[in-house]
Each structure stands twice: as C-alpha cells, then as structure tokens.
Amino acid sequence: MHKPIEFKAGSITAMTAVIRELDNVRLADSLHTMMGGMGEFFADEATVIDLTQLSSAPDRVDWAGLGSLLRRYGLQPVALKGTPEHLVESARKAGLAVLGDGAARVSAADKTAPAPAAAEPAKVEPVAAPAQAAATMIIERPIRSGQQIYARGGDLVILGGVSNGAEVIADGSIHCYGPLRGRALAGAQGDTRARLLCTNFGPELVSIAGVYRTFERGVPENLAAKPAHAVLREAAGGKGGHTLNIEPLQLD
Incomplete structure (x- = not known):
C-alpha cells in the first residue's frame, strides 16, 4: 500500500x-x-x-x-x-x-x-573530530572544472591534474601528481595532521582542517608550478592554534 x-x-x-x-x-x-x-x-x-x-x-x-x-x-x-x-x-x-x-x-x-x-x-x-584512517581513494583521470571529488575517511591520490573550478576534498591528506589548479581541502573533518602534496602548485584555494589560504593575487613565484606541500604548523609565540604554511617540496 x-x-x-x-x-x-x-x-x-x-x-x-x-x-x-x-x-x-x-x-x-x-x-x-x-x-x-x-x-x-x-x-x-x-x-x-x-x-x-x-x-x-x-x-x-x-x-x-x-x-x-x-x-x-x-x-x-x-x-x-x-x-x-x-x-x-x-x-x-x-x-x-x-x-x-x-x-x-x-x-x-x-x-x-x-x-x-x-x-x-x-x-x-568542519566538525573538529579527527578522521579515522580508511582506504585511500585513487583517481586516475583529470578532474575537470565543476567536478568535485571527496575521499571520505581517508587520503585522496590524484594521478592527473585538477582544473580551475574543480574541487578535491579528503578527510586525510591529498596527493596530486598533476597540476593543481582548483580548490583542495585536506583534513576536512578536522585532522590537523593532514597534508596537501603536489608536484605542480597553482591552486585557487587550499585548506587543512578548516584553515584556509586563497591565491586570488596569484601563487608566489617561488612556489608557482613547482613541487610544494601545505602543512599546519604550531602558531608562533606559544599562543596555541595553527598557521597554514605552503612550503617547497624537495623531490630529489
């Protein structure tokens, strides 16, 4: 009925x-x-x-x-x-x-x-509860503008690139082996240990555990189109909290 x-x-x-x-x-x-x-x-x-x-x-x-x-x-x-x-x-x-x-x-x-x-x-x-480890999601194709990929509960590995206007999200870390041009949010459920690693850095926005950094004025020259990683570091002065650092990534 x-x-x-x-x-x-x-x-x-x-x-x-x-x-x-x-x-x-x-x-x-x-x-x-x-x-x-x-x-x-x-x-x-x-x-x-x-x-x-x-x-x-x-x-x-x-x-x-x-x-x-x-x-x-x-x-x-x-x-x-x-x-x-x-x-x-x-x-x-x-x-x-x-x-x-x-x-x-x-x-x-x-x-x-x-x-x-x-x-x-x-x-x-996001809700500040560290995510539990889970299986890694591997994406073998490029992620086009307007597309969104979410690796719930684990890491996200992207073998292709991420276009402008695309969005990649992971509860764990994000690894991008192609050009990163869209938005990348790691540690989406509050994991401050998560990282973002890529071989060709040029995103619109990156985030780890809710701490954001945008690049509306462009990526700094020392990082643009180069290997880099984003990581949360303890705030200076012992005041607690974290700052989002974008650092060169040495691959050799």
Missing part, C-alpha cells in the same frame, strides 16, 4: 561554522578575506552554527542577516549549537533548530577567554 509519508533513519554530513563574534559586518569582512571574495564556495552544504566559542554574546542577533551572509558562500544554515539562553527564542523564530538541551549558556571560561585576532573573528570549518 502506498504511504503518503515514511520515516527512515539516516545520516547527513554537515559543515560547522564556528563563530566567535556575532557581528555580521565583521563576519562579512572575515569571510570575504578568507574566501577571496569567491561566492558560492561551498556546494549548498547543510551547516551548523557553533556558538560555543563566543567571546561574548550580544543582546540581539540579526539571524536573517547571518543566514543570508552564509548562504552567499553556499552554506545552508539549519541549526545552532551552544546557543546562549537569551538568544534561543529569537533563533527559533528565525527558523533555526537549537541543538542540545535547548539552551546552552556561555560558560564563564568562554566569557573570559581571549578574543581571536581582529582579522579572523570567525572561521568556517
């Missing part, structure tokens, strides 16, 4: 936007810098807005404006995590689900934590 509705258990992979300041103007500036002004960078991915790292919570939030800002880059906000209690009702009225017990207060530790650098008030990143 035909059923008008049916429920089945399933799972969905969602991006997490870790927001440390609920100021839409500063968020817009940060996203523009991070993404190099490239709209629709993400492919309409469901997104959870994580507020657990707020340095302070405002009395009111323009949820509609925040949603519009994220959708500009191809993110589809569906829910909030770590929502301060006084913002729960307005978030629900804006159509956002509130995850957890319904209202997570900003802890004292969060309120006294040092604010992030002014240039990076927010960072869009």
Whole structure:
C-alpha cells in the first residue's frame, strides 16, 4: 500500500561554522578575506552554527542577516549549537533548530577567554573530530572544472591534474601528481595532521582542517608550478592554534 509519508533513519554530513563574534559586518569582512571574495564556495552544504566559542554574546542577533551572509558562500544554515539562553527564542523564530538541551549558556571560561585576532573573528570549518584512517581513494583521470571529488575517511591520490573550478576534498591528506589548479581541502573533518602534496602548485584555494589560504593575487613565484606541500604548523609565540604554511617540496 502506498504511504503518503515514511520515516527512515539516516545520516547527513554537515559543515560547522564556528563563530566567535556575532557581528555580521565583521563576519562579512572575515569571510570575504578568507574566501577571496569567491561566492558560492561551498556546494549548498547543510551547516551548523557553533556558538560555543563566543567571546561574548550580544543582546540581539540579526539571524536573517547571518543566514543570508552564509548562504552567499553556499552554506545552508539549519541549526545552532551552544546557543546562549537569551538568544534561543529569537533563533527559533528565525527558523533555526537549537541543538542540545535547548539552551546552552556561555560558560564563564568562554566569557573570559581571549578574543581571536581582529582579522579572523570567525572561521568556517568542519566538525573538529579527527578522521579515522580508511582506504585511500585513487583517481586516475583529470578532474575537470565543476567536478568535485571527496575521499571520505581517508587520503585522496590524484594521478592527473585538477582544473580551475574543480574541487578535491579528503578527510586525510591529498596527493596530486598533476597540476593543481582548483580548490583542495585536506583534513576536512578536522585532522590537523593532514597534508596537501603536489608536484605542480597553482591552486585557487587550499585548506587543512578548516584553515584556509586563497591565491586570488596569484601563487608566489617561488612556489608557482613547482613541487610544494601545505602543512599546519604550531602558531608562533606559544599562543596555541595553527598557521597554514605552503612550503617547497624537495623531490630529489
């Protein structure tokens, strides 16, 4: 018999936007810098807005404006995590689900934590749970503009090149043996040990564990079309966190 509705258990992979300041103007500036002004960078991915790292919570939030800002880059906000209690009702009225017990207060530790650098008030990143090792995905053909390859749970090895406008993603490391001209995101589930290695470096954007670097002004001459690798290094000064370094790769 035909059923008008049916429920089945399933799972969905969602991006997490870790927001440390609920100021839409500063968020817009940060996203523009991070993404190099490239709209629709993400492919309409469901997104959870994580507020657990707020340095302070405002009395009111323009949820509609925040949603519009994220959708500009191809993110589809569906829910909030770590929502301060006084913002729960307005978030629900804006159509956002509130995850957890319904209202997570900003802890004292969060309120006294040092604010992030002014240039990076927010960072869009996947759920920060290190991915488990899995079988390596090997792609023997070139990846054309508009195509996306995702190696879920493991490394990605590309024997051909990656064209401008293409996107390659891996929960582990990415190895590209042809020209890398598109966007490459390694450590997509938060693995800070992941790396990006290629023999001909020239991407539009690279990312490891949510830390991005764009090349809208071109790749530095010492790296352009040469072997290189991207790796996260501990931030200088012992302040915690990581910086994304692009370094020459010595092959002989």
